[in-house]
Amino acid sequence: MTGEKLRKIFGKVTDWVYPPLCVSCGKPGAMICEECLSKLPPVGEHFCPTCGKPLKPRHYCRHCSGAEFPFRSSRAPYLYEGPVSAMIKALKYDGTISLVPELAKRLADFWQELRWGIDLTVPVPLSRERQAQRGFNQSDLIARAFCGKTGLECDPRALMKLHETLRQVGLSAGERRRNLSGAFAAEPSLVREKRILLIDDVMTTGSTFAECSAALLEAGARSVMCLSVATTPVDHGKQKLLNK
Ligand SMILES: [Zn+2]
Ligand SMILES: [Zn+2]
Structure with a gap:
């Protein structure tokens, strides 16, 4: 019997003795239960074509006004709340990497609607220090699994985070950009003339x-x-009606 098979059987036995608890509702049985999976909050059909944030119909995006984004478009299937935020936090902070296939599958299903012309997929990198501390880069794991399902090419070597930056929590959009300015560098030989798909777990600002x-375009x-x-x-209270 191979080590892989043994590990799978052993995993099933320990799951039976100590069933995993749903990271969102705490119910025993699976890392994420079917009920929570059926309640992942979608962004919905009204969203900003540039930043992908949800919009009320006939409203313009306050999030984008004043922000000049160097990417063409950003999209996400889900809102970062409820079971989705529970899954991402469990992955990132508790190292529950067994959630990666489910997240990647859902991202790959969403990709079927987008089908952008892409030459290379690149995960948002962590600094070397942060990656050593965490032991993995969640965006890298999601991007690789996503590419396994979509057939897109993935190359995490294409983009590096040169140094650790302040935590972004609590910073305004302008402070976040300044905090990250010059923190990333791309490898020209891997990205030149390519249409890049950047992948991250969560988009905030x-x-x-x-x-x-900006680093990829510069390269x-x-x-x-x-x-x-x-x-x-x-x-939504801060969104403004168009033509008013
Ligand atoms: Zn649950
Ligand atoms: Zn927007």
């Missing part, structure tokens, strides 16, 4: 996608499109 895109990439599993919700 778009400053990480923006800085990564000669032809264009950059962005895809994340989730995007943080926006305050």
Whole structure:
């Protein structure tokens, strides 16, 4: 019997003795239960064509006004709330990498609607220090599994994060861009003349996608499109009606 088979059987036995608890509702049985999977919050059919944030019909995107994004478009299937945020947090902070196939499958299903012309997929990198600390890069794992399902080419060597930056939580969009400025560098021999698909777990203000895109374009990439599993919700009260 191969080690792989033994590990699978052993995994099933330990699952039976200590069933995994759903990372979202805590119910025993699976890392994420069927009920929570059926309630992943979608972005919906009204969204900004540039940043992918949900929009009320006939409203313009406050998120994009004033922001000059170097990428052409950014999209996400889900809002970063409920079971989706529970899954991403469990992956990122508790190392529950067994959630990667489910997240990648859902991203690959979403990709079937987009079908952008892409030459190379690149995950948003972590700095060497952060990656060593965490032991993995969640975006890298998601991007590889996504490419396994879609047949797209993936090359994590194409983009590097040169140094660790301040945590982005609590910073405004402008502060985030300044914080990340010059933090990324792309490998010209891998990205020149290519249409790049950048992949991350969550899009918040778009400053990480923006800085990564700027580095890729500077290294000669032809264009950059962005895809994340989730995007943080926006305050609909702050959206403005068009023509008013
Ligand atoms: Zn659940
Ligand atoms: Zn927008």
